Amino acid sequence: MSTFATPPIDPMRITFETRVTAPMSPSGPVLTRRMSDLKGLFADTSEWERSLAEDRVVYEVASTPVPEIEGELPQSITTIHPGTVAGEFHMTKGHMHTRPRGEIYLGLSGVGGLLLFDGNRPEWIPMEPGVIGYIPPGWAHRSVNTGDEPYRFLAVYPGDSGHDYDWVLRNGMGYRVFSGPAGTDLRPF
Numbered sequence: 001m002s003t004f005a006t007p008p009i010d011p012m013r014i015t016f017e018t019r020v021t022a023p024m025s026p027s028g029p030v031l032t033r034r035m036s037d038l039k040g041l042f043a044d045t046s047e048w049e050r051s052l053a054e055d056r057v058v059y060e061v062a063s064t065p066v067p068e069i070e071g072e073l074p075q076s077i078t079t080i081h082p083g084t085v086a087g088e089f090h091m092t093k094g095h096m097h098t099r100p101r102g103e104i105y106l107g108l109s110g111v112g113g114l115l116l117f118d119g120n121r122p123e124w125i126p127m128e129p130g131v132i133g134y135i136p137p138g139w140a141h142r143s144v145n146t147g148d149e150p151y152r153f154l155a156v157y158p159g160d161s162g163h164d165y166d167w168v169l170r171n172g173m174g175y176r177v178f179s180g181p182a183g184t185d186l187r188p189f
């Protein structure tokens, strides 16, 4: 017989549309991040400030009702809308887990990339439907839409991972990801 520190979550069947922004079913919290939520992250601060007049949605994170607590494995689908700020692709804020926890991403639609940084070495994993990106413990991670349609991916992570956003503001992410003449252009941070 299992014992639980919190009320147990029942096994569940979760459905979602792979190509459109729609809630998962059953659905949990939905997070919407606009340009104004991405302060201090894009290289061209003036262009970022100009974008605030419109304050467009950059990405949305739709979660299932699995709580972010030890032992659970929450899931979410992130949709990053296409676009750039002075050539720098739309991206998530990026964070380091506050505990040494890994995470798995699965590309669902569109194209993008998973940028990882351990404080010394950046890594870039190109993502597309059918690609699994593995984030080992101790690597900050950010997702980037490098295409011209929404980029969507599933994330599965230990519920007690935690999100440290200040780490990224202090340390950067190793690379910045720009749209270049030959496609994706990774520039030193």
Ligand SMILES: O=P(O)(O)OC[C@H]1O[C@](O)(CO)[C@@H](O)[C@@H]1O
Residues within 6 Å of the ligand: 033, 061, 076, 077, 078, 092, 093, 094, 095, 103, 142, 143, 155, 157, 163
């Ligand atoms: O927390 P950020 O950096 O805004 O990005 C959201 C990402 O974090 C997660 O919530 C969990 O790592 C992902 O589902 C999502 O892509």
